Amino acid sequence: MTKKGKLIGIGVGPGDTELLTLKAAKVLKSVPVVFSPKSAKEKESIALSIVRPILEERKDYKRLMLVEPIFPMIEDKEELERIWDSASEMIAQYLNSGRDVAFITLGDPSIFSTYSYVQRRLIDRYEIETIPGITSFTACAATRNKALVEQNNILTVVPKIDDRLEEVLEYSDAVVLMKASRNTAELESTIEAKNRPKEIYSVQNCTRENEKVIEGFSNEKPYLTTTIIKFDD
Structure with a gap:
C-alpha cells in the first residue's frame, strides 16, 4: 500500500523572498508538488512570485508539479464552499499517490488564509504540517x-x-x-x-x-x- 503524502502549509511572508524562513525554503527546494491558488486565470499568484526564485534554483525545476487553481474573490458562501471542497479533493489525489504537497500562502497560514479552509477539510485524513510566515x-x-x-x-x-x-x-x-x-x-x-x-x-x-x-x-x-x-x- 502506497504511503500517503503530507500536506505542508507554507507562509511565504509579505513579499520579499529573503523573508522566507529557512524551513520554508528547505521544503520548497524538495517538495514534488506546489499548490499555488490565484484569484483569476490571467493573474499570477503573488505568493508564487515570492517563492519562484527559490523554485527556479531546483535542478528538477522543469519536473516540478505546479498546480494553480482559481480561488476567486467572491462573497457567495455556497460557491466558496464548492471551490474549497474541489481544491481539497485535488490535493487529496496527490497525497493519495504518496506525494507531499506544499500549499503556499501570503503572510502566515493561520491569519486570514484560504489555506485554513483546505487544512480543516483534510486534517483528519492526512498528516499536515504548517510552517509559519512573517505577517x-x-x-x-x-x-x-x-x-x-x-x-x-x-x-x-x-x-x-x-x-x-x-x-x-x-x-x-x-x-x-x-x-x-x-x-x-x-x-x-x-x-x-x-x-x-x-x-x-x-x-x-x-x-x-x-x-x-x-x-x-x-x-x-x-x-x-x-x-x-x-x-x-
Whole structure:
C-alpha cells in the first residue's frame, strides 16, 4: 500500500523572498508538488512570485508539479464552499499517490488564509504540517521602525468594519486594518473621530520593490495595503 503524502502549509511572508524562513525554503527546494491558488486565470499568484526564485534554483525545476487553481474573490458562501471542497479533493489525489504537497500562502497560514479552509477539510485524513510566515503587519512595523505594542498593550487585528468596531477602538492600544483596500469612508471617519491621540500610517506592497509608506489612510488602496493605528494615550 502506497504511503500517503503530507500536506505542508507554507507562509511565504509579505513579499520579499529573503523573508522566507529557512524551513520554508528547505521544503520548497524538495517538495514534488506546489499548490499555488490565484484569484483569476490571467493573474499570477503573488505568493508564487515570492517563492519562484527559490523554485527556479531546483535542478528538477522543469519536473516540478505546479498546480494553480482559481480561488476567486467572491462573497457567495455556497460557491466558496464548492471551490474549497474541489481544491481539497485535488490535493487529496496527490497525497493519495504518496506525494507531499506544499500549499503556499501570503503572510502566515493561520491569519486570514484560504489555506485554513483546505487544512480543516483534510486534517483528519492526512498528516499536515504548517510552517509559519512573517505577517504583513509585523513587516509594516519593521518598515516603520516602531514597535506595534509594548508591555501590556493590546493589539487588535480587524479584517473589515462591523458593529464591534467602536468597542474595539475603545480598548485597543494598536489596531491593524487588514485588507485595507476594502476600507470605507465610514470606517476611516469612525477612527478619525475617536477622541484619542493616535498615529495612523498605511503601507502599500510592504517589503516589495514598489513599497510605499503613507501617513494616514491610503487613498489609492492597492490590494496589498495594511493600515496601522497606534493610540498614544
